[in-house]
Every structure is written in structure tokens, then in C-alpha cells.
Amino acid sequence: MSSETISLVVRPRGRPIKNLPQSISVRPEDSATDIFQKIAEASKFSVHRLRVTKGSDGSAIPKSRDVTVYDTGLRNKSAIDVKDLGPQxxxxxxxxxxxxxxxxxxxxxxxxxxxxxxxxxxxxxxxxxxxxxxxxxxxxxxxxxxxxxxxxxxxxxxxxxxxxxxxxxxxxxxxxxxxxxxxxxxxxxxxxxxxxxxxxxxxxxxxxxxxxxxxxxxxxxxxxxxxxxxxxxxxxxxxxxxxxxxxxxxxxxxxxxxxxxxxxxxxxxxxxxxxxxxxxxxxxxxxxxxxxxxxxxxxxxxxxx
Structure with missing residues (x-):
């Protein structure tokens, strides 16, 4: 598994999310939780308010430290869709x-x-x-x-x-x-x-x-x-x-x-x-x-x- 940084394309899904980044950079060995944290930091949203799915098939990205970015199937330039779940x-x-x-x-x-x-x-x-x-x-x-x-x-x-x-x-x-x-x-x-x-x-x-x-x-x-x-x-x-x-x-x-x-x-x-x-x-x-x-x-x- 390469440790080089990869870029993920971030797309809004549903209601607009202010300050949602167009892309984020992660490493394949980073945990799936890091995806949520990077999006949350940029958008000023709680990680619990976000639902992230793969752009390719709509499957959910788990909010888990036991799953790596590589395990999710995401690769360089892969798209992810981000939905605002509303107040939690x-x-x-x-x-x-x-x-x-x-x-x-x-x-x-x-x-x-x-x-x-x-x-x-x-x-x-x-x-x-x-x-x-x-x-x-x-x-x-x-x-x-x-x-x-x-x-x-x-x-x-x-x-x-x-x-x-x-x-x-x-x-x-x-x-x-x-x-x-x-x-x-x-x-x-x-x-x-x-x-x-x-x-x-x-x-x-x-x-x-x-x-x-x-x-x-x-x-x-x-x-x-x-x-x-x-x-x-x-x-x-x-x-x-x-x-x-x-x-x-x-x-x-x-x-x-x-x-x-x-x-x-x-x-x-x-x-x-x-x-x-x-x-x-x-x-x-x-x-x-x-x-x-x-x-x-x-x-x-x-x-x-």
C-alpha cells in the first residue's frame, strides 16, 4: 500500500453545506474517520452531522478507526458525496x-x-x-x-x-x-x-x-x-x-x-x-x-x- 497522499473529490448531496471543501487530501493508511474529520474541520460541522458515501456506488463510508481509506476502496481522484444530516x-x-x-x-x-x-x-x-x-x-x-x-x-x-x-x-x-x-x-x-x-x-x-x-x-x-x-x-x-x-x-x-x-x-x-x-x-x-x-x-x- 502506497503511503503517498491521495486527493478525494468532495461533492455536496442534498442541502448545501457552507464551506464544504472541493477536495481533501488523505493517505491510504489513514483511518476512514480522518475523512470525516477533515471535512468537519473545513465546513465547521460536527462529524456526527455528516454522512459520507462513495460517489461510485453510493455505499456508506464507515466512521471507524478500524477501517483505512484504502479498505474503503477509495483511490486517488475518487469522488465522495457528503450529506448534512441536520442538527443532532x-x-x-x-x-x-x-x-x-x-x-x-x-x-x-x-x-x-x-x-x-x-x-x-x-x-x-x-x-x-x-x-x-x-x-x-x-x-x-x-x-x-x-x-x-x-x-x-x-x-x-x-x-x-x-x-x-x-x-x-x-x-x-x-x-x-x-x-x-x-x-x-x-x-x-x-x-x-x-x-x-x-x-x-x-x-x-x-x-x-x-x-x-x-x-x-x-x-x-x-x-x-x-x-x-x-x-x-x-x-x-x-x-x-x-x-x-x-x-x-x-x-x-x-x-x-x-x-x-x-x-x-x-x-x-x-x-x-x-x-x-x-x-x-x-x-x-x-x-x-x-x-x-x-x-x-x-x-x-x-x-x-
Missing amino acids: IGWQTVFLIEYFGPILIHPLFYFGRSFIYGTSKPPSELQTITLIMVVLHFLKREYETLFVHRFSSATMPFNNVFRNSAHYWLLSGLNMAYWIYKPNSPTAGPSNPLITYAGTVLYIVGELCNLSTHITLRNLRRPGSTERGIPKGLGFGMVTCPNYTFEIMSWVGVWLVSWSLSTAVFLVTAIVPMTAWAKKKERRYRSEFGDKYKRKRFVIMPGIY
Whole structure:
């Protein structure tokens, strides 16, 4: 591989980028990240706001230090297209905002029953248990966001935060809270001890096992790296994404305690995208690891799907 400097032709794609250079100079042994940094320095944009693709076939240039310019197939006078992805926001920040919704909304409805429903009747035992379950679940998610998860992408478009947050603020926040803490809701009545205990056990087991799988996934990736390994351990021998399996188990537990249709609606709307993500991950594992990866027949639910 030659260490001589090569010139890459830079072309704008989509919205204009002020100060975008017409070309940049790099060495074949430089990392692909250097391409982004040179463009960012010239245009005064964050590297996270830029998408760079090969002019020849439109394939994306990875923002990786483990891939060299030569590895990307770029040569002297090759063209690269640069797109402005718009204002960005950190993935960690997005998750913190998403999960804060239910943490805020459920206590507001629980403690504000006299103002919201016009009742002086105290919350029932089931309403109290449901409140604790929901708040603890999302506090756990906040903790995982801060101290467990490692993100393959640093940022996402800022406008997406509203779409992503709607799922939690509206469905698991406003919709669930309004119906669960009503004076005449199913949770306002007496509990069935057997169903309540079963739901509580499912919830606790699901939450703890879900945390365990998240720690397993975290340990597959070195800090600052995007490379992944093959996950092994609790649940990974049965399905592709046991973290989703245990997530579902936990919410089934909440549903058994709250016995609310709104909880079921949130659960179903969560299962649909989780299934799609799990199927996509199974395909990626098979493609990335080949025969090293033990193929899974079921992606989320053992023996079912």
C-alpha cells in the first residue's frame, strides 16, 4: 500500500453545506474517520452531522478507526458525496428524555387523583403496586442508559427525539396512567392474590434477567469501539434477543397486576418493533459471523417466534 497522499473529490448531496471543501487530501493508511474529520474541520460541522458515501456506488463510508481509506476502496481522484444530516442529539440524551416521561407522568396521576378525577378515594393496593412497577422499570432503564449501554452511533437527528419519545410519553405514560389510576378502573378493586403474586414474580424475574442480558451485550463491545462479538449466556442459547424476551415477561407481569387494556396496548405496540429488530439482528449475526454463530430458529419467544 502506497503511503503517498491521495486527493478525494468532495461533492455536496442534498442541502448545501457552507464551506464544504472541493477536495481533501488523505493517505491510504489513514483511518476512514480522518475523512470525516477533515471535512468537519473545513465546513465547521460536527462529524456526527455528516454522512459520507462513495460517489461510485453510493455505499456508506464507515466512521471507524478500524477501517483505512484504502479498505474503503477509495483511490486517488475518487469522488465522495457528503450529506448534512441536520442538527443532532446524543443517543444517550434521547433515551434519558424518553424514559423520563413515565417516571414523571405516573406519579402525577397517582398523587393528583383528586384534581384529575375529582375523587377523594385513596389509591388501591393494585394501583400502588402498578405505580412502583412502572417507575422502577423506567428508573432501571435510566440507570442502564447512563452506566450499562454502549452506543454504536453517537447521535441521531434532533427531530427524531419527538417521535421516539411519543411511544413512552403517550402510550406508557399518559394512556396507561389515565386508565390505571381512575377510581373505577380494574386496579381500583380488590386484588386476586394468586394473579397479583404471579404478575409480581414475572415482573421481578423479567427485570433482573433483562438487566443481566444488557450487561452481557455491553461486555461484547470495548469502550469507544463499534465491533461486536457473539453473545452467550442467559437466554442467548434459546433465542436471538433474550433481552426482548425478558422485557416482554416483565410487562406481562405489569399487565397481570394492572389488568388494564392500556398496558396490553403498550405491550403489543412494543412487541412489533422488537420482533423486527430481533429478526434483523439474527440476519446480521448470520452474515457477520457465519459458521461461528449458532443459528436461532426463534428470535424472541422460544418455541413460538
